[in-house]
Amino acid sequence: MAYTVGKVARLAHVSVRTLHHYDELGILEPSGRSESGYRLYTDADLAQLQQVLFYKELGFSLEQIADALGDPGFDRSEALQQQRGLITSRVSQLEAMLDLIDRTVAAENGGIALSKEEMFEVFGDFDPTEYEAEVKERWGETDAYKESARRTARYTKADWQRFKDEAEEINTAIAALIDEGVAPDDARAMDAVERARLQIDQWFYPCSREMHANLGEMYIADPRFTATYEKIRPGMARWMRDAIAANATR
Amino acid sequence: MAYTVGKVARLAHVSVRTLHHYDELGILEPSGRSESGYRLYTDADLAQLQQVLFYKELGFSLEQIADALGDPGFDRSEALQQQRGLITSRVSQLEAMLDLIDRTVAAENGGIALSKEEMFEVFGDFDPTEYEAEVKERWGETDAYKESARRTARYTKADWQRFKDEAEEINTAIAALIDEGVAPDDARAMDAVERARLQIDQWFYPCSREMHANLGEMYIADPRFTATYEKIRPGMARWMRDAIAANATR
DNA sequence: GATAAACCCTGACGTTACGTCAGGGTCAAG
């Protein structure tokens, strides 16, 4: 029922030093100590260690992990769902790499050559803004991509920085609403996603509320978009979809 | 045809600093410089960068990458096949995580609880020695696991260190043969894998040449085993399978 | 019941793979 560092280390395939480190950072403090000062981990501690390892596997920093686990509103099942989605999107990314390798080999054997962009698009994180216009075209607004390209061509470095700051602020605000437990059909929720819509409208291409609703659907249908929002808060992708849908019909 | 750092960075979703770093380490030195000293990357450099990124994605250190790419016997297609196998095994691991999450959620909803080992077995690298005895049982030698457990129970820390050193030496010798281009049915190859067989026989459980051949088949059938050997040298898993098979029938 | 091997503790410095300035030269569009 109570495990010493060494036992936990062997069980979880981590080093003793790693457990010491997590203890220092407050990410995983053992529930008890023996008389002689030995760290003693309980079953609950093991469950938390598993959470730490899942998050680490998904590329979260230890600081982010500390924040997530330290949050009083932390919910294990919710986190597991979030992690499930993120792992799924990671699998898609790796499968894209397999596909890239196959196409590269085919090209070497006289197949069609790959563009420079194709050679690297599987690396690095997925950028939603790059992709939204493209998706929009599939739904009919055939000029979205061109319009977006036309506008963004003139953007300066400072413009992009402003856009990023603005986007982050909007996302932070939404995350705060989620933390407060505000429902997606609450007026504050709809206002928040309306800000997101206006931002797209202003910076990239005309985006009606109906079109925004389409994008919202994609947030939960495409694992890459889902991952983008789930990484901010568990359940955020679905919450946004619902809030955007509510905003479109109010 | 010639790209500056910034262009390469945007294309490959890496930072300029990263490219500087790779240049310092000699992992990716641009083929040219402009008059004013700007780094100029060619298409071939981009292909090499892609290789670096693949290896990095698979958890190789920059030092290992430098060794692999710097090796005069480096072969792009061979490396791509190796990477394909390693990515496949990574996907299996992530799928095991998805399965673990599902079982954890099921357990929370009144399903069967998970053992401590199950909670963590998906993390950390795959240890072949832990698994071989278990697999051996599937082929009939029903006491392999028990025998192995009986023997290893008495092993001291120093014993394990000796075993690891020995195993590494054997693998290094095999890798050297591969580097030399020695064929799997060469006598030297058979001798090398015979040493591997004797090591298993000595440390864990009786392992006949026929049984060893079965293990060899598994090295290419199970992606986790394949990954273990492919990580040492591209093509090593298949080479060992062939050498072991040759050794079993000589 | 002693004695060694294995295990635990707390510092504290080392390492990898970059991030992040600082200070200064270069290029291209208006």
Next chain:
DNA sequence: CTTGACCCTGACGTAACGTCAGGGTTTATC
């Protein structure tokens, strides 16, 4: 011809541990 984006070389900072050192504790075994 200037201004914003871009490039250079140091050089120090950082995250997540690895790796001793020095010293106490537990446990298996003789």
